[in-house]
Amino acid sequence: MFIRMIAVLAIVIAGTAPALAKRIALVIGNGAYEHTVQLPNPANDAELMATKLRGLGFDVVAGQDQTYSDMRRTVMEFAKKAYGAEIALLFYAGHGMQIGGQNLLVPIDAKIEDETSLDFETISVDFILRQMSKDVKVQMVFLDACRDNPLARTLARRMGPSRSGNVGAGLAEIKVQETGGEGSVIAFATSPGDVALDGEGANSPFTSALIRHIDTPNVSIQTVMTRVTGDVFDETEKRQRPWVNASLIGEVFLNKQAVAAAPTTEVASLGNTATTTPQAPAVNQAAVNTATQNTISWEREKLVWETVKDSNNVADYKSYLETYPNGTFAGFARNSIKRLESQSQVASLNPAGTAPQTGTGIVATLPDPQKAIPGTQATEDSLGWNRTARREVQARLNLSGHNVGNPDGAFGPKTRAGVAAWQTQNGIVPTGYFTAAQYAFLTTQTAVQYTAYAAELQRKQQAAAASRSAASTRKTSTTKSRAKNNGGSMNPAGAAFLGGVVGGIIGGAIGR
Structure with missing residues (x-):
């Protein structure tokens, strides 16, 4: 639980930078799981962070691929x-x-076979x-621990219907007001209860954005997290929105840069004791004006991007790039232009009333940029296919001309x-594993054939x-017929035996 914490703003107005305040960090990345799906990025994420x-200036206590004891x-x-x-x-x-609303971190050696395992195999947040x-x-x-976790699903099944509802997806919300925190920042890779993406590169989308912005000079952590949220939301095509809950009495800077000022004045920064009598600082007005102008420019750029980011018009993205060629969202704008131009090319190759091309390297029916992301074991596992779904995928592959x-x-x-x-036939990186977009494309590509196949399969089953x-x-009819021919339900040998027994009983009775 959090306790009350006070954020003391860092204001450095001295000729030389003072010693950094005490900063301690715990950084752990677990990916090499022994009893569940391994994750490729956490070790990289932790090392880079x-x-x-x-x-x-943090004193970092770090660990990668750690067991419970570690x-x-x-x-x-x-x-x-x-x-x-x-x-x-x-x-x-x-x-x-x-x-049950409690967040648990999972070491690499956890099995989690039942509820008892939770206390002895996981670490509570x-x-x-x-x-x-x-x-x-x-x-x-x-x-960055909101990934899909097969161990949680296994535990839910073993807990039974009455208690499985306690096992939630993703992580549970941590409410600052419940803990009395006044100097805290809590950030999840995605919204509470949702599942985050591990990413296709060396780092997850959330960690990549966090590393990209966390050391920006003279930018508060509040602004850093706003930028991180925007980057992740855009990079994941709106499928993942980080969740941030901050309770700070002022702005907190992790990379506050010194600004020139009067040499006789020094102000405490995050706990440093002032060495001279505090005086009104000599403010560098030019620096203040520059900082203000930078903030205004950023807010203006963000507003422009919010206006164009959902557009289906190439001209809108080009207009943004003309104004901000090296802007924060320039890369996303260029990607959107490529996507829209690709769609336009596909449309010209497949005019209305004609069938879409397949097997030519042009994914005509799915303009989703995710189709270009290579598939991995993790991306396929996230689809949650059962055996029936896998049989359908195999049938669709056969129908597409690839006999499996x-x-x-x-x-x-x-x-x-x-x-x-x-x-390979469809211009996709041949990894042998599906992504959600690739599976959607295969489904669309084989829709007609699979409908006929399913109908034929149903006919055969019927x-x-x-x-x-x-x-x-x-x-049944044969059995009844035999029974009738044999005098009901008794065969001839049985009838003879019963007749002898009955005859003996009657004879004995008469003799007496």
Whole structure:
């Protein structure tokens, strides 16, 4: 739980920069899971974040691919150092889960076979937050742990219908007002209860954006998180929106740059004791004006981007680029232009009334940019296919001309080779694994064929069922016929035996 923390603003107006206040960070990235889906990015995320924070003056306690015992030791080392810190920061990337509203971080050796496992195989976020509450002025929490977690689904199944509702998707909201925090920033990679993307590059979308902005000079952490949210929302095509809850009494800067001022004046910065009698600082008006102008420019650029980002008109994005050729959203604008121009090219190749081309490297029916992202085991696992769905995918691959054998729901080497061949034929990176967009394209591409296939399959199943029913009827009829011919339900030998027994009983009765 959080405690009350006060954010003291960093205002450095001196000829030389003073010593940095005490900053402690705990950075953990878990991806090499032993009993569930491995994640490719968390170790990279943690390493890059640790480097970035060290550059900002943090004493970093870091760990990668940690077991339960490793994590306990790492948290203990962090707790000892965090006592009395001006800023204590937690960054975690990896699998996480929520049970009954409690957020849990998952070590790489966790099995989580039942509810008992939770206390002995996971690390509670609340437990770590308690270690950050000992005379700490500013608390910062960044959790990139909202990924889809198969262990949570397994636990939910074993808990049964009455209790499985306690297992939620993603992570649960942490409400600052409940803990009395007044100097805290809490950030999730996506909204509470939602699942975040691991990303297709070396780092997740959330961590990439956070690293890109967190050390921006003279920008408050509040503004940093606004930019991070915007970047992730755009980069994920609006599928992921980071969630941030901040309770600060003023702006907090992680990279406050010194501004020239009168040499005899020094003001405390995050706990530094003033060495001279405080005086009214000599303000560098030019610097103030520049900072104000930068803020206005940023807000203006953001407003322009908000206006054009959902446009389907290439001219709107080009207009943004003319005004901000090196703007924050320039890359996204260029990508949107490419996407719209590609759509236009497809439309010209497939005019209205003609069938879309397939197998030519042009994904005509799905202009989704995600189709260009290579598929991985993680992207395919996120689709949540059961055996029936996998059989359908295999059938569709067969219908697209890539024979993967009899649809049995098992994705072996032959199926993977068929997926890769289909991807190559359609101009997609041939990894042998699907993304959501690629599966959607395959579904659209084989819609007509699969409808006919499904109808034929249903006809055969109905015919087989009718045949079995007729055979069962014939068997029943034969059995009844035999029973009738044998004098009811008794065969001749049985009748003779019963007759002898009855005759003996009657004879004996007469003799007496």
